[in-house]
Amino acid sequence: MLDVLATEVREPHVMWTERMRKELISLAQRAIQFHTTLDQSDEEVHKVFELPTYFMYTAQKEELCVAGIYVNFFNENPKNGILAQIAGTVNGNGNRADMFKPKPTTKKEIQAAAAAAAEVENRTVSGHVMHGLLAALSYDISGVRAQPQALESVLLQRLLPVATAIRHLLQYTPDMDVQVVQADGLMTLLFVLDHETQPQGFSFANAPLLQLRCMECVQMLSFSGKCIDPLATVVPPFIKSAFQVVYRNLSRTEASTEGQLARVTLQLLGNLCLIPACIDNLVKGMDPASLSNLLPHVWLGDSTEMQLLLCLHMIPLKRHTQAATEFAKAAVSSQLAAALLNLLSTLVPKSKMGESTTTKQYAARFLSVLSSNPGSGGAISSLLIASRVWETHGDTTQATSEDLRRLLMPPHAPALLKAPHSNPNKVG
Known part of the structure; x- marks a missing residue:
């Protein structure tokens, strides 16, 4: 006990710091002064120095406490x-809304309520x-x-x-x-x-x-x-x-x-x-104009990120849904095809993060997917036919889920x- 009082404790469920120790000493001095003053008076009064019912140290009040833990202390040593x-944390089994719910009556309702209670x-x-x-x-x-x-x-x-x-x-x-x-x-x-x-x-x-x-x-x-x-x-x-x-x-x-x-x-x-x-929801979230604006700024970056960006866009477009058709139509007016062709012509043999040949393949495959979509109205196909770059780097291979998996990294x-x-x- 003395060892705990003399050291620092910063755990998710308990804290004891130098500041709290000083506050405890101050409280003890006040208690001594209170009783000394009481003893010196000749009044026959039975009193003791008392703390408020819900007393907390000032340091405790200022520390972030959520869900029954000191959050910052937990974040210091999460492992x-x-x-x-x-101590004293109550994990309620319900809320005010539960008070007004009708009581379960059927066998199915009773079983469901029991399962929910057991889960908590x-x-x-x-x-x-x-x-x-x-x-x-x-x-x-x-x-x-x-x-x-x-x-x-x-x-x-x-x-x-x-x-x-x-x-x-x-x-x-x-x-x-x-x-x-x-x-x-x-x-x-x-x-x-x-x-x-x-x-x-x-x-x-x-x-x-x-x-x-x-x-x-x-x-x-x-x-x-x-x-x-x-x-x-x-x-x-x-x-x-x-x-x-x-x-x-x-x-x-x-x-x-x-x-x-x-x-x-x-x-x-x-x-x-x-x-x-x-x-289908992914296609609805994609924006060809924003993508075409981004490509020139990232093509010399991490080749894996660039490939993932392109693969992520082209795989959903292989399904000729209404959303994919709308994307292909917008790709014509947004100059996305031109931006992809620029990638094919300007990517150097080695980018700062590694080999760019694979990145070129992904850009070419993306162009192939766009040109085959009826939403492009043949405009992208015509652009490719007229391009010397496409003659050299054209690729009609379809990207697959396995390509995507190779580019995804598990989290820590x-x-x-x-x-x-x-x-x-x-x-x-």
Whole structure:
């Protein structure tokens, strides 16, 4: 006990610091002074020095406490996990809305209610924390969207630490992907992107580090077999926004927050391209004008990123859906075909990151896919026929899912990837 009192403790569920020690000494001195004064008075009064009923040290009040843990302490050593929650933490089995739900009467309703209660009862400490962190993140994100001026005050103090804690739990604690699904957390994490049906009065684009933390979480979850179907269900309204993140930021350096955000989001979109239910929505989110503007700025960068960018766009276009036809039509007016031909003519034998021959092949395949789509109206085919570059570098080979898989990188999430239901082959 004396050893604990004399040292520092910074754990997710308990804290004891030099500042708290000084405050305790100050309280002890006040108590001594109180009783000394009482003894010196001749009054016959039975009193003791008392602390307020819900006393907390000043340092405790100032420390971010969410879901029964000190969030910043957990983020300092996330690999140690969460062994307990702060003493007195209550994990409620419901909310106020549950009070007004009718009681289960049929056998089926009773069985469902019992299963739900058992699920909460069997939830681990980490599971309770994950649910609480996601609820806090959802609350703060919704609050900022309602009152954008609040972003500055909550971004560093709450949003970023909480999002980082969620990422750490996914990385180092088993089965947290399951807890995210149970808590409808995928929608919460995606909500830092812009929903296509909402008025764009506010965007989290000016908080790229928060977007990065949330997209890192979603990308990790896209490697979990338990998350594939739920992700395919909730992600469609956010795909257009995800593509815009890539178009705006992929030309930034990898050392920048925006550059990292673009690369993580590009990897996530690559995983979504392997889920059949997402393919048509991917085409609807793609923008040929934005892509043609981006290509000249990234062609000398990492060849793998360039190939993934091209592969991600051409695979969904192989299906001649209405959305693919519209894209091909827009590709003519947006000069996308011309931009791809420029790549074929200007890519040097070795880019700064390696061999560019494969990148040329992807650019040529993309042109072939566009020219074969009826939406182009033969305009792209005519452009290729007249091009000497196409004579040299033309390629009609179709990109496949295997090409895409080779370009996708697993995240650093050892606990998630070791789970029996992990999806390392990224099969949708």
